[in-house]
Every structure is written in C-alpha cells, then in structure tokens.
Amino acid sequence: MREILISGASIAGQTLAYWLARHGMRPTLVERAPGPRMGGNGVDLRDQAIEVAERMGIMPRVRAAAADVQGIKFVNASDRAVARMDMRSAGGEVEIMRGDLVALLSEAESGVEYVFGDSVRALAEDGDGVTVSFEQGATRRFDLVVGADGLHSTVRRLAFGPEQRFLRHKGHYFAFANADSALGEDRWVSMFNLPGKMAGVYRSGNHAQAKAYFIFRSGLLAYDHRDVGEHKRLLKEVFAHETSWRVRELLDGALDDPDLYFDALSQVRMPSWSSGRVALVGDAAYCASPASGAGAELAIVGAYRLAGELAGAADHRVAFRRYEEGLRELVRRKQRIGPNVRMMVPKNRLGMWTRNAVVSVLPRS
Template sequence: MTEILVVGASIAGQTLAYWLARHGMRATLVERAPRLRTGGNGVDLRDEATEVAARMGILPRVRAAAADVRGMKFVDAADRAVARVNMSRNGEIEIMRGDLVGLLHEVAEPEVEYVFGDSVRSMEEDAGGVTVSFEGGTTRRFDLVVGADGLHSSVRRLAFGPEEGALRHMGHYFAFANADSALGEDRWVTMYNLPGKMAGLYRSGNHAQAKAYFIFRSAPLAHDHRDAEQHRTLLKEAFGHETSWRVRELLDGALADPDFYFDALSQVHLPSWSSGRVALVGDAAYCASPASGAGAELAVVGAYRLAEELAGTSDHQIAFRRYEEGHRELVKRKQQIGPNVRMMVPKTHLGMWARNGLALSMGLLARSS
C-alpha cells in the first residue's frame, strides 16, 4: 500500500488525505498546531469545488453552514453607508473557513492518521521513498510527501528552497480577528477607508461571532511570520493612532484575540509544483492571496485532482505532471485578481471618491438611503 505524508490539516490537506484514503492509499496527516485551526474568515466554494464537496457527502452541511452574507457596504466616519455592493452570486457558497475545516475533518478522520503538534524537520529522498524526521523526534518512511502547509510552507522550503523565490508581495498587509458583533450590521460586510488603509467588520447571518479585518498598504516589512506579538505591534503601528469610525474598538479587540492572524497579501508562483517524490497543493503551491476569493476553491479542486492522478498510475512523476497540467489554467485565472485590492484600499481621499463614483457608474454599487 502506498504511504503518503500530507503536511498541513487545513482545507487542501484534509481534502487530499480523504481522497487518497478513498483510493486505497494510506495517508498520514501531520499538523503543526496542537488541534484543528478553526478560525479564519469566509471562504468561497464554487463550480468544481462544490462538485467535489458533493462527492464527499458534505455539500448539504456546507450549504446549511453558509455565511449568508448579503453584500458589503462602504461607510463614512459617522457610520453612514455611502454605498452597498450586492455579493450574491449564483452557484457560489460562502462558508467560514473554520466550519469547512471541521466538516472535512468529520469525513477524513475515520480513514486518515492525524498527528497534531508536530512538523517536518528534514526530508531525505532516495530511489525508494522519503525518510522524514519530525520536530517531535521521530523518523518515518513514506513513498511520497505532499506539502499542504500554506503560504509559508516548510515542505516547500525544504524541497524547493527559500520562500523568497516563490512569494510575490502584493503591496499590502492584512489581519483578521474576532470582534464584537454589536459593532456591525447583520449579514453585511462593513468597510471604512482611510488613505491606504481599510478597517472592516464581517457579520455572517448564521454566526453569532463577528470578524474584524484590517488591510494597509506597505512595502515588504521585515518580520517573522510566526511571531504573533510582532504582528500585533505592526498592526498597532499602522492603525493605533486612528480614532475615527470604530477603528479603535476593532483594533483593541483584535489585539486581545488569541486567534489574531496577520500576514502579507502575497501570491505563490513556482515553475513546478513537484520535485522528485515531493509535491505541493493549495496555498503552498499556488496561493492566489485572500484578495482573490479563490483560495478554498483552488485548494479543494487541486487536492482532488492530485489524488485522482495518483490513483490513476503507479508512476508518481506521471501523476504529478498530470495534476499540474490539469490545474494550471484554473490557477492562472484565479491569480489574475485585477484591481480588487486597489478598489478596496484606495491610496488617497481622491481615490476613495473616484472608487465610489466609478462603481456607481458601472452599476456595481447602489446608493444607500
């Protein structure tokens, strides 16, 4: 039986492990965190990703847990809505990332070996397999290794080299955290702009917990992506002096939240998603950034395709090549995110005014009464 190590127990890793097990392979899923990471913002499933969810038997529960957000509104400092954007799209389901991770775990856990609180320290490949040493001190042997461990993938670093060669900074940083639900309108995303910055509230119709989020323009900053206290400092430096709208309340809540998340808006671009017996899937291979709204879609579809190709041939090199050939076009389309971020975070007051005027003229926005 083929033994495959999957690193990262989020959307891509759990989808892949489930389908590998369904195809008769033995999947071991290792996750650095001590338990499932159930935080995060809303993610979208659409088109082929919803078909994969249906084949996994979780689509009815995905629909039941849908965020049910009607749209987003732009507000001024007095919390008056300047305009609203209808976000309903046929055939698309928005679900909180943590809810989707939980549903995937329910179907994958009976068939997959989960190892929490550990990570890969080193990998040594030979003609017959990969010897993996873990941070916890154990060493195990696998036929293949797949990195599904996100934007800052340790598997990618070990097999492909430093992440600087893979990441493309998109000129912004962002943060998510829990927020007081009383601060936002139910079933709406509320966005407040300052030049080069945006603070917002996300209120799902099916969740009592609201989410705060922040985006600010910046050249690359020197920081450790695992240092949460450093992240809090950077966000406080960007927004700490702002007193308009509800920025201070949102910031205070975010800085106190243990599930606070901060990172650069970045994409991953690699000439190949495999090297020998090691492959990558999801954000580790082709992160399109949160601005694309396509991360979950690419993760689910890519993981499914990789499992299908591995099941279709005993030659992993052929499987890896077919997986990449079949998935590259979708990745290419989703990484072309256009002016999304510039529209959300105009650089100047004039840019904010022009954004609203342009969107109104194009029929994208409806004036609030």
C-alpha cells in the first residue's frame, strides 16, 4: 500500500487525498495553516470538474451552496451602472465560494491523515522512497510526495528549483477581502474602474458576507508573499488616495481583514510536473491565474487524473507520465486567458469607454 504525502489541503490536495484513499492508498495531508483554509473568492466548476464532483457525491451540495451571482455591472462614481454583463450559464457551470468547496471536499473524505500547522522543510529521495523533514513534526518516510501547495509551492522549490524559473507575471496584482455587506447590489459583482485599477464588491445571493476585489496594473514587486502586513501596505499605496465611488470604504474593510489575500496574477509554466518520486498538481504545477476562472477546474480534474494513474500503474514514473500526457492539452487551453484582465482593468479612459460600449450590446441570457 503506497504511503503518499500531499502538501497543501486546498482544492487540489483534498481532491487528490479523496481519490487516493478510494483507490486503496494511504494519503497524508500536511497543511501550513492551523486548520482548513475557509476563505477565498468564488471559483467555477464546469465540464470535467462537475463530472468528478458527481462521482464524489458532492455535486448536489455544491449546487445548494452556489454563490448565485447573476453577473457583473460596471459602475461610475455615482454608482450608476454603465454596463452589465450577465454571467449566468445555461451549461451547468456552478460558482461556489472557495471555502465552501474546501469544506465539502473535506467532509467527503475518509481514510486520510491530516497534519495541520506544519509544512515540508526538506526532501531526500532514494531508490525506495522520500525522507521528508518537517518544520515542526518528526521526519517521516513516504513512497511518493505530491505538491498541492499553490502558486508559491514549497515542494516545487525543493524538488524543481526557485519559483522564478516557472512563474510568468501577467502584469497585474489582485487582492480579495471581506467587505461591508451594505455595499454593492445583491447577487451582482459591482466594478468601478480608474485607469489601470479596479475596485469592486462581490455580493453572493447565498452568503451574508460581501467581498471586496482590487486589481491594479504593475510590473513585478518585491515583497514577502506570506507577510499580510506588507500586502496591506502595497494595497494602501495604490488605492489610499482614491476617493471616488466606494473605494475608501472597501479599502478600509480590506485593511481591517486579517485574512486579506494579495498576490500577483501569475501563471506557472513547467516543462514537467514530476521529478523522481515527487509530482505537482493544481496551481503548484499549472496555475492559470485567477483571471482564467479555471483554477478549481484544473485542480479537481488534475487531482482525479493523477490518483487514477497512480492506481493503474505499479511504476510511479509511468503514472506520472500518463497524468501529464492526459492533462497537458486542457492546461494549455485554460492558460489562454484572452481579454479577461484587459476588460476588467482597462489601461486608460478610452479603454474603459470602449469596454462599456461593447458590454452594453452583448446579448443577455
């Protein structure tokens, strides 16, 4: 029976642990946070990801917990909608808050060992397995190690090299935090633009808590991606002097939120997702950036495929190769993010006017 360590207990890690256990393997999930990370923005389940969720038996609960957002409206400084874009899908796609999905995945699991409040410090591979040293716990042996630990993956750094080799900056930074529930229109994402910047409020129909969004154009910034205080300083530098619309209220709420999320819009591009007895899944291997709307889909489908290939091949090298061959085309398509960011954050006022004019004539569902 294979002993497999999974670093990261988010969507990819939870899905992988579920399917490894179902296939008779013994997964251990290690997570740096003291418990499951329940925050986050809305994520989309579509196509193959819905099929996997159906096989896990969680899809009815996913639909019941759906965010129920009708669309995006672009507003002016007076809070008047200058354009609306209907986002409701007739194809079965479901948007759910990331924390809700993580909770449902966690509840579906059995036979999984959890280790919270710890992280991988070092990996030492030999012909029979991997010796893993942890920041807090005792050193342990595993047959295989999988990094499901996100854009700034520790496992990827240890097994493949520094992240600068694999991250592709997409010219923007993104922040997400709690917001005053009195702001924005219920069941809509309201977005206000200034040249090169966007502030918005997300109001789910099934959640009392509103969420604030911020995006701004920038080259690469030097900062500690785990330092929330530094994240708040950078966000404040960009938006603190903006007094239009609800920007100041949204910013004040974000700066008060201890769970504020801030990071670059980046993609991960790697020539291989495995090295010896170590593999990567989800954002650690092929992050498509939040602008793609495909992060949860790739995490779920990738984890399902990886578990299935490990169950079907006695040799992990064969399994890793098949996993990659079967997923590369989907990843390639999803990493084509098209005009999404340019539409949300036009460079100048002409771009804002053009975007609003185009959106205004789009057919509604």
